[in-house]
Amino acid sequence: MDKKTSALRIALCFCLILPLAGLAAGDAERGAVLADTCLGCHGIPGYRNAYPSFRVPMLGGQTEEYLLLALQGYKSDMREHPTMQAQAQSLSEQDLKDLAAYFGSAGQIEATEPVTSGRAARGAEKIVVCTACHGQTGISPAPNWPNLAGQHKDYLVHSLAAYRDGGRKDAVMMGQAMSLTDADIADIAAYYAAQDGLFTADYVN
Numbered sequence: 001m002d003k004k005t006s007a008l009r010i011a012l013c014f015c016l017i018l019p020l021a022g023l024a025a026g027d028a029e030r031g032a033v034l035a036d037t038c039l040g041c042h043g044i045p046g047y048r049n050a051y052p053s054f055r056v057p058m059l060g061g062q063t064e065e066y067l068l069l070a071l072q073g074y075k076s077d078m079r080e081h082p083t084m085q086a087q088a089q090s091l092s093e094q095d096l097k098d099l100a101a102y103f104g105s106a107g108q109i110e111a112t113e114p115v116t117s118g119r120a121a122r123g124a125e126k127i128v129v130c131t132a133c134h135g136q137t138g139i140s141p142a143p144n145w146p147n148l149a150g151q152h153k154d155y156l157v158h159s160l161a162a163y164r165d166g167g168r169k170d171a172v173m174m175g176q177a178m179s180l181t182d183a184d185i186a187d188i189a190a191y192y193a194a195q196d197g198l199f200t201a202d203y204v205n
């Protein structure tokens, strides 16, 4: 290969790689500035959604990839929630990426021994079909699947019922939730909520 051809190949490689890198990563610093309005709900431990009443999901310990997926879900109306839809729809795709990068930078969570006492024991028997994607203790093996470990129990109930009843549209999860009864959902939520994991991050702005 002569010098000219190899230089051309290298230049070509850069052209292909750089835009891809730009697509994947958001700018966490810019996200921190945009996050001000979000922290009024997601920055307060145990903060409740007014109606229906459930605790606002913890974002600390989720990956950037999943957070972006969730935000895009509100923007495209695949997920119904008036406040989150309004938030996501008023932001650009780049804003969502930057916010996902910021909230995804709070720290990773690691698997611990499963907790299977109390109501969680019944849930433990019902999650066999879920573990391939959400892990044995709710820590997902892939970054685009959500971690469930330690998430608020009432939020898990709310989100599972939404996949079952149509408030959230996701091809995989609609199929998974379709045949769950209210009692199944309560048991499963109790199990995942009892595990060690997600947290309300002490975001520093």
Ligand code: HEC
Binding pocket: 034, 035, 037, 038, 039, 040, 041, 042, 049, 055, 056, 057, 058, 059, 067, 070, 071, 079, 080, 081, 083, 084, 087, 088, 099, 146, 158
């Ligand atoms: C008024 C309170 C409120 C504000 C402000 C708010 N959120 Fe939310 N957020 C919620 C609630 C409630 C949910 C759960 C909605 C549902 O039913 O899907 C949620 C869900 C989410 C989820 C999905 C979490 C998961 O586990 O799937 C993400 C990501 C998120 N919010 C990020 C943001 C970002 C980024 C902002 C700022 C631009 C923001 N939120 C502003 C209340 C709020």
Ligand code: HEC
Binding pocket: 057, 069, 070, 073, 127, 129, 130, 131, 132, 133, 134, 144, 145, 146, 147, 148, 156, 159, 160, 168, 169, 170, 172, 173, 176, 177, 188
């Ligand atoms: C093939 C992979 C897969 C399997 C199996 C699976 N899930 Fe999911 N789960 C997902 C994906 C992907 C999402 C995010 C969907 C979206 O964009 O709303 C999700 C979302 C969820 C959420 C919402 C999390 C949040 O933070 O809002 C809950 C709760 C959940 N799954 C529970 C379960 C349970 C319980 C089972 C078993 C009955 C199960 N999943 C089986 C892939 C899977």
